[in-house]
Amino acid sequence: MSSVIRLYLPELLSLEQTYDLSEASHHYLSNVMKLQVGDSFYGFDGQSGEYEVQIISQNKKQTQVKAIKKIKDLSLSPDVWLLFAPVKKDQTDFIIQKAVELGVRKLIPVLTRYTNTDKIRKDRFLAQSIEASEQCRRLDIPTIEEAIPLNKLLSQWDKSRRLYYMDESRQGLPVKEAFAKAPAPIAILVGPEGGFSEEELSKLRHLEFSTGVTLGPRILRAETAVAAALSCWQALSGDWVNYREQG
Amino acid sequence: MSSVIRLYLPELLSLEQTYDLSEASHHYLSNVMKLQVGDSFYGFDGQSGEYEVQIISQNKKQTQVKAIKKIKDLSLSPDVWLLFAPVKKDQTDFIIQKAVELGVRKLIPVLTRYTNTDKIRKDRFLAQSIEASEQCRRLDIPTIEEAIPLNKLLSQWDKSRRLYYMDESRQGLPVKEAFAKAPAPIAILVGPEGGFSEEELSKLRHLEFSTGVTLGPRILRAETAVAAALSCWQALSGDWVNYREQG
Numbered sequence: 001m002s003s004v005i006r007l008y009l010p011e012l013l014s015l016e017q018t019y020d021l022s023e024a025s026h027h028y029l030s031n032v033m034k035l036q037v038g039d040s041f042y043g044f045d046g047q048s049g050e051y052e053v054q055i056i057s058q059n060k061k062q063t064q065v066k067a068i069k070k071i072k073d074l075s076l077s078p079d080v081w082l083l084f085a086p087v088k089k090d091q092t093d094f095i096i097q098k099a100v101e102l103g104v105r106k107l108i109p110v111l112t113r114y115t116n117t118d119k120i121r122k123d124r125f126l127a128q129s130i131e132a133s134e135q136c137r138r139l140d141i142p143t144i145e146e147a148i149p150l151n152k153l154l155s156q157w158d159k160s161r162r163l164y165y166m167d168e169s170r171q172g173l174p175v176k177e178a179f180a181k182a183p184a185p186i187a188i189l190v191g192p193e194g195g196f197s198e199e200e201l202s203k204l205r206h207l208e209f210s211t212g213v214t215l216g217p218r219i220l221r222a223e224t225a226v227a228a229a230l231s232c233w234q235a236l237s238g239d240w241v242n243y244r245e246q247g
Numbered sequence: 248m249s250s251v252i253r254l255y256l257p258e259l260l261s262l263e264q265t266y267d268l269s270e271a272s273h274h275y276l277s278n279v280m281k282l283q284v285g286d287s288f289y290g291f292d293g294q295s296g297e298y299e300v301q302i303i304s305q306n307k308k309q310t311q312v313k314a315i316k317k318i319k320d321l322s323l324s325p326d327v328w329l330l331f332a333p334v335k336k337d338q339t340d341f342i343i344q345k346a347v348e349l350g351v352r353k354l355i356p357v358l359t360r361y362t363n364t365d366k367i368r369k370d371r372f373l374a375q376s377i378e379a380s381e382q383c384r385r386l387d388i389p390t391i392e393e394a395i396p397l398n399k400l401l402s403q404w405d406k407s408r409r410l411y412y413m414d415e416s417r418q419g420l421p422v423k424e425a426f427a428k429a430p431a432p433i434a435i436l437v438g439p440e441g442g443f444s445e446e447e448l449s450k451l452r453h454l455e456f457s458t459g460v461t462l463g464p465r466i467l468r469a470e471t472a473v474a475a476a477l478s479c480w481q482a483l484s485g486d487w488v489n490y491r492e493q494g
Contacts, residue, residue, distance in 0.1 A: 094341075097468075098471055098474070101465055101466075101467050101468065101471050102465075102467075102471070102475070103463065103464075103465055135466070135468075136465040136466045136467065136468075137465060137466050138465055169492070170490075170491070170492035171492060174482075174487055174488060174489055174490050174491065175482040175487055176482050176483055176487070176488055179482075214487075214490060214491065214492070215478075215487065216350065216481055216482075216485075216486055216487035216490050217350075217486060217487075217490055218348055218349075218350055218383040218384060218385055219348075219382070219383045219384050220348050220349075220383065221344075221348065221382075221383075224345055224348050224349070224474065227345070227471065227474040227475065227478065228349070228474065228478035228482075231462075231474065231475035231476075231478045231479055232478055232479055232482045234463055235421075235422040235423050235426075235463075235475075235479045235482075235483075236423055236482075238463075239463055239464060240421060240422055240423070240461075240462060240463035240464075241421060241423055242421055243417075243421050243461060243463050243464055244417070244421065244461065245416070245417035245418060245461070
């Protein structure tokens with residue numbers, strides 16, 4: 001079996017049933033990776049787990065596959081959401097990729113006072129989150145929500161989910177203190193390069209469900225703050241806490 | 248004073264002395280930022296601290312400045328080294344930038360079995376580390392060493408500095424456990440995309456000064472592992488631990 005090929009196959013997989021691959025997956029396996037009938041690869045459906053999947057027929061236009069062995073049962077990433085202000089294209093790409101690798105369950109682009117709103121490309125975000133999920137061996141694909149103004153999101157917030165906002169004005173708790181006991185469900189909010197406005201900060205400080213967090217003395221770029229906040233949360237209260245390889 | 252301009256001025260600064268700027272800094276201030284005589288900006292020398300620096304004379308070829316007010320005394324970043332295997336250009340750029348923002352004192356490119364060694368461009372690394380230092384408001388500039396084979400580096404290691412290697416085979420300690428009491432001086436080692444070789448891992452496991460660390464269940468890219476490891480260490484044993492804004 002190819003040890004490097006791992007594809008998200010969105011249809012619910014079950015053993016011994018046959019499936020027609022999407023055109024993109026067909027093209028990738030046949031023309032790029034040159035797989036042939038009888039070859040197999042890893043496939044996961046985001047719903048039931050991960051499988052060894054074999055090519056059972058192939059022509060120029062189509063590839064048919066069958067899940068021949070279940071390798072892992074589904075396990076979900078922790079119930080953490082990332083609320084991020086879209087920034088420049090490369091940085092936003094990076095935020096999506098890192099958030100997926102660092103195990104968020106949902107991504108929500110939020111529009112703040114200083115957000116550069118020119119382009120919110122949900123289809124691009126989704127394609128990137130699938131690619132990152134395939135590479136990092138997640139078993140689930142994160143959800144990507146439509147962009148929403150921060151104020152609107154806060155006004156409809158479910159208070160059982162604690163919101164940790166990264167406070168660039170450095171008035172928040174040190175990370176270790178904030179995340180020491182911060183069990184899921186939670187959300188992490190990172191503002192744009194210009195930071196939050198005074199009005200936004202004032203609002204965030206007075207919400208009963210939110211906690212400000214300070215990421216040390218240096219000024220971090222938005223994408224660095226995302227990676228830092230998610231890593232620290234995973235290490236202190238997420239699925240890195242007691243993680244040891246099972247076998 | 249311009250609140251966005253912050254330059255590294257490598258000569259030791261002292262109040263009321265005048266300095267000729269380098270050609271690059273002259274060009275940036277005069278032609279790009281359009282600063283004129285009397286305008287001021289932030290300058291730091293990496294040796295004594297940060298100053299308000301004023302332009303006192305200017306012509307087409309040269310800018311003369313004077314440090315008119317000391318703003319901060321020097322404080323060094325924690326004594327943490329990053330040992331990283333150079334990867335593709337964009338990713339290596341990212342590693343340098345993030346390591347600087349996340350407060351390492353020294354960067355050492357290491358050559359491992361699976362390192363892509365084609366280009367180690369120390370001058371490029373240095374320019375990037377200065378730019379990142381200017382932006383993140385560090386007061387010191389990290390040192391960048393020449394690339395060195397991993398084996399050679401390990402054979403001459405000073406055992407008083409504990410080495411934490413990110414173990415992609417997932418046999419290490421969970422991050423929280425590894426970094427709970429890991430005071431500086433320390434070093435963090437992150438391998439290349441292909442991971443360490445079996446021989447390298449075996450060696451790392453048997454050194455008395457090294458500890459393996461597992462960054463959770465998902466497979467992280469090299470640059471994500473760098474950001475994650477440094478963030479978690481800063482949060483648990485570095486200068487983020489009790490950081491609160493001074494005033």
